[in-house]
Amino acid sequence: EVQLVESGGGLVQPGGSLRLSCAASGFTFSSYSMNWVRQTPGKGLEWVSYISSSSSSIYYADSVKGRFTISRDNAKNSLYLQMNSLRAEDTAVYYCARAAALHFDYWGQGTLVTVSS
Amino acid sequence: QSALTQPRSVSGSPGQSVTISCTGTSSDVGDYNYVSWYQQHPGKAPKLMIYDVSKRPSGVPDRFSGSKSGNTASLTISGLQAEDEADYYCCSYAGSYTWVFGGGTKLTVL
Numbered sequence: 001e002v003q004l005v006e007s008g009g010g011l012v013q014p015g016g017s018l019r020l021s022c023a024a025s026g027f028t029f030s031s032y033s034m035n036w037v038r039q040t041p042g043k044g045l046e047w048v049s050y051i052s053s054s055s056s057s058i059y060y061a062d063s064v065k066g067r068f069t070i071s072r073d074n075a076k077n078s079l080y081l082q083m084n085s086l087r088a089e090d091t092a093v094y095y096c097a098r099a100a101a102l103h104f105d106y107w108g109q110g111t112l113v114t115v116s117s
Numbered sequence: 118q119s120a121l122t123q124p125r126s127v128s129g130s131p132g133q134s135v136t137i138s139c140t141g142t143s144s145d146v147g148d149y150n151y152v153s154w155y156q157q158h159p160g161k162a163p164k165l166m167i168y169d170v171s172k173r174p175s176g177v178p179d180r181f182s183g184s185k186s187g188n189t190a191s192l193t194i195s196g197l198q199a200e201d202e203a204d205y206y207c208c209s210y211a212g213s214y215t216w217v218f219g220g221g222t223k224l225t226v227l
Contacts, residue, residue: 037218044120045155045163045206047216059214095162102210103153103168110162 002026002106004096009111016086016115022079022096022108030054030074033099036081038092039110046092049081050099064090086115121146121207121219128225134195137222139207140188145217147188151210154183154192157221158203166205167192194224202226 008020022034036048049070050059058070069082079096093112097104122140129135139146139154146152152170155163165174167183170190180196190209194201207219 033214035216044220045208045218046120047208047218050214052214057214061215097163101169102149102151102216103165103208104155104163105165105168105174107162107164 002098004098004106004108006094006096006108006111009094009113011114011116012086013117014087014115017082017084018086018113020081020083020094020096020111020113022081024077024079024096024098027098029072029077033057034072034079035097035099035104036070036079037095037097037104037107038090038113039095040089040092048094051079083113086113088115091115119217121209121217123205123207123219123222125220126223126225128227129194129197130227131197131199133197134193135197135224137192137194137205137207137224139190139192139209139219141190141209141217142188145209145211146185146190148212149210150185152183152185152190153208154181155206155208156201156203157206163206197226199226 003025005023033052051070067085071080093110095110096108098106154167157163170185171183206221211217
């Protein structure tokens with residue numbers, strides 16, 4: 001059974017940093033591209049970042065470019081999102097999602113990030 | 118990238134059919150046959166319902182179908198059931214490994 005479990009969310013002040021993790025199991029992690037997608041409270045979904053299976057290709061939404069860094073450790077079956085210079089508008093539930101071709105076939109349960117003073 | 122446009126809400130009675138539209142541009146929906154739809158129940162993670170415009174993952178009932186014409190994609194749910202009540206989001210590939218989502222549609226089963 002495919003499982004994706006996010007962690008690392010919490011309350012952080014504006015301008016602060018946070019590192020999210022996503023632990024994957026039930027599939028060959030190193031064979032799949034992965035993504036981070038976020039959902040603001042009561043609002044819709046927003047794609048955040050993509051990383052290919054070998055980390056050779058990385059892409060970001062304009063809203064986080066230069067502030068967020070996606071990475072992965074295939075030996076640890078883990079995906080990460082380093083978030084710096086956080087803003088109030090980054091407050092959201094962050095999901096990791098497995099990429100199957102050009103859609104997202106499995107999602108984690110999400111981790112809440114709150115940016116507030 | 119601007120969000121795709123979906124109706125805020127739709128409703129239908131059990132057994133009826135409903136269609137949710139998703140309008141993008143010639144740079145996303147109109148340019149790629151990579152539209153996907155996700156169902157989300159309150160407090161739960163999104164679940165893939167349709168991918169590549171009209172394909173259903175294993176386990177998704179055939180009551181769910183997808184289509185596309187020009188810059189607009191559609192999700193149709195036939196034979197509505199109470200458990201279909203949820204939020205539905207469309208998503209389109211937008212090139213260069215970027216994606217754009219719709220704002221979401223709340224489906225109410227009357």
